[in-house]
Amino acid sequence: MPRYDEILIGSGPAAYKLSNLLAKTDHRVLVIEGNQFGGTCPNYGCEPKIFLAGAARAVIQSQQLVGRGISHPAVLDWHQLMQTKLHRFNSWPAETKANIERTHDTISGYASLVDKHIVRVNGVNYEGERIIIATGQSPVVLPIIGNEFLHTSTEVLSLKDLPSRITIIGGGIVAMELATLVAAAGAKVTMLIHSNRILRAFPSQDVQKVVAAMEARGIRFEYNVTPEAIETADGGFVVQTDHGSFPTDYVIGATGRRPNLDRLHLERVGIKIDHQGIIVDEHLMTNIPGIYAVGDVVSRPEPKLTPVAEFEGQYLFDYLMGQEKAPIKYPVIGQATFSFPEVALAGVNPDQVIEDSAYQIHHQSLKYGSLKAGENDQTSELTLVYHDDHLVGVSAVGDHAADEVNYLIPMIGLKISRKQYQQVAIGIYPALGDNVGNWLK
Numbered sequence: 001m002p003r004y005d006e007i008l009i010g011s012g013p014a015a016y017k018l019s020n021l022l023a024k025t026d027h028r029v030l031v032i033e034g035n036q037f038g039g040t041c042p043n044y045g046c047e048p049k050i051f052l053a054g055a056a057r058a059v060i061q062s063q064q065l066v067g068r069g070i071s072h073p074a075v076l077d078w079h080q081l082m083q084t085k086l087h088r089f090n091s092w093p094a095e096t097k098a099n100i101e102r103t104h105d106t107i108s109g110y111a112s113l114v115d116k117h118i119v120r121v122n123g124v125n126y127e128g129e130r131i132i133i134a135t136g137q138s139p140v141v142l143p144i145i146g147n148e149f150l151h152t153s154t155e156v157l158s159l160k161d162l163p164s165r166i167t168i169i170g171g172g173i174v175a176m177e178l179a180t181l182v183a184a185a186g187a188k189v190t191m192l193i194h195s196n197r198i199l200r201a202f203p204s205q206d207v208q209k210v211v212a213a214m215e216a217r218g219i220r221f222e223y224n225v226t227p228e229a230i231e232t233a234d235g236g237f238v239v240q241t242d243h244g245s246f247p248t249d250y251v252i253g254a255t256g257r258r259p260n261l262d263r264l265h266l267e268r269v270g271i272k273i274d275h276q277g278i279i280v281d282e283h284l285m286t287n288i289p290g291i292y293a294v295g296d297v298v299s300r301p302e303p304k305l306t307p308v309a310e311f312e313g314q315y316l317f318d319y320l321m322g323q324e325k326a327p328i329k330y331p332v333i334g335q336a337t338f339s340f341p342e343v344a345l346a347g348v349n350p351d352q353v354i355e356d357s358a359y360q361i362h363h364q365s366l367k368y369g370s371l372k373a374g375e376n377d378q379t380s381e382l383t384l385v386y387h388d389d390h391l392v393g394v395s396a397v398g399d400h401a402a403d404e405v406n407y408l409i410p411m412i413g414l415k416i417s418r419k420q421y422q423q424v425a426i427g428i429y430p431a432l433g434d435n436v437g438n439w440l441k
């Protein structure tokens with residue numbers, strides 16, 4: 001039986017980071033991937049999403065400036081955009097696989113555990129001193145009649161022709177980002193939200209501004225609606241709900257993601273899980289010594305994002321090499337929804353401390369600066385949360401909210417005051433982050 005020091009199951013950002021680090025050692029490593037090498041982010045997640053958003057942003061920004069110097073807004077050619085996207089992305093999985101193969105062995109196929117040290121793939125067993133599970137998550141498929149007509153984000157990000165009417169079930173990050181994209185391309189979009197809250201992880205005041213801007217562009221939000229069935233009708237579909245019927249040409253299910261555990265046969269080894277994924281200790285080890293988990297498949301309160309997956313890949317490498325003995329400690333994590341406008345958050349969410357007098361919350365409109373006024377970015381606002389005079393949280397809404405929050409993440413992590421910032425930095429003016437120092441208390 002082939003023997004390895006490490007067997008990595010999955011090749012997404014978590015495993016890829018770890019495999020790149022292991023490439024600098026003399027370890028024998030096997031990387032097993034069931035689908036596309038590189039995983040979700042580069043193939044059907046962050047990367048194609050943000051690439052397609054480039055053209056969508058240009059269209060919306062041009063619409064925003066009609067009557068302010070732009071006479072005809074840009075029109076998005078979806079077919080051409082998708083051809084450009086496919087041209088850029090199609091070769092990535094093969095290139096990622098080839099990269100890994102410079103130093104490690106790879107196998108295409110879904111892996112399962114046979115025992116504490118043996119993994120089976122394509123009917124063959126492989127022995128590993130350590131096994132690292134990095135299998136990520138997949139979209140939840142809503143258990144309703146007609147769910148075979150539901151499309152996932154993966155399909156939308158490679159959709160060759162744009163349907164005229166699109167219904168999106170869900171009001172999370174994926175739903176809002178896809179709605180922004182397909183509406184900018186000209187689709188008539190209806191969002192079916194089963195509660196009265198959208199983007200729960202972000203401050204409600206910021207989210208309300210995003211929704212208002214999207215509504216102004218014609219995106220329809222239907223709240224407290226529970227989809228019950230999807231039926232075919234007149235060459236299209238009807239989404240039947242407890243609050244009426246919604247005729248459409250295409251239905252996207254964006255109702256969350258669940259950890260990829262089914263194929264692993266964890267029960268053969270007795271690895272503990274919960275509904276959020278694999279339970280690990282403070283060193284990312286499962287309850288079975290020698291078997292670890294990293295990335296989205298891990299059950300943890302931190303958001304499931306690419307940089308977090310990579311951070312865990314780095315931590316596990318350092319730990320396995322004996323360079324890190326302390327428990328994993330996550331730094332301040334920033335997250336954004338790349339809707340238009342964007343909404344972003346790092347550290348303490350102002351909604352959670354609004355009634356706690358130990359925290360001070362400052363709202364600062366950013367729309368008056370010439371840069372924002374020139375873009376007619378009317379929503380732009382920053383919210384700063386202080387505790388004991390230290391910045392502990394920041395949220396932003398606006399056309400560049402993700403970048404604005406990014407500027408302030410080090411200030412939270414390093415507990416830097418306005419004075420300390422201004423003593424060490426004069427930013428480039430007039431750019432997005434030029435007045436970070438002035439924003440601070």
Ligand SMILES: Cc1cc2nc3c(=O)[nH]c(=O)nc-3n(C[C@H](O)[C@H](O)[C@H](O)COP(=O)(O)OP(=O)(O)OC[C@H]3O[C@@H](n4cnc5c(N)ncnc54)[C@H](O)[C@@H]3O)c2cc1C
Pocket residue numbers: 009010011012013014015016032033034035036037038039040041044045046047049109110111112134135136137153154174260263264294295296297304305306307309338
């Ligand atoms: C539409 C979308 C947009 C996103 N946008 C962002 C964003 O803007 N910013 C951000 O930070 N994050 C974003 N994310 C989340 C990000 O993609 C994930 O957090 C990241 O990919 C997690 O990396 P991972 O390595 O843990 O898992 P994944 O990237 O999911 O990789 C896991 C891999 O394991 C493979 N696998 C599963 N089971 C097996 C098995 N039994 N055997 C072998 N292989 C297996 C899978 O095929 C997959 O390739 C987005 C996700 C989606 C869906």
Ligand SMILES: NC(=O)c1ccc[n+]([C@@H]2O[C@H](COP(=O)([O-])OP(=O)(O)OC[C@H]3O[C@@H](n4cnc5c(N)ncnc54)[C@H](O)[C@@H]3O)[C@@H](O)[C@H]2O)c1
Pocket residue numbers: 142169170171172173174175177193194195197198199226227254255256257303304305335336337338
């Ligand atoms: N910009 C980013 O960083 C980014 C982008 C996309 C995805 N992601 C990652 O992917 C994850 C998943 O995103 P998501 O938007 O799919 O999930 P989510 O959990 O953010 O949102 C799911 C939505 O579906 C709704 N929903 C749940 N069950 C439902 C049901 N039975 N019927 C109707 N609606 C239902 C929820 O109310 C919610 O609005 C994110 O949390 C994040 O980890 C990140």
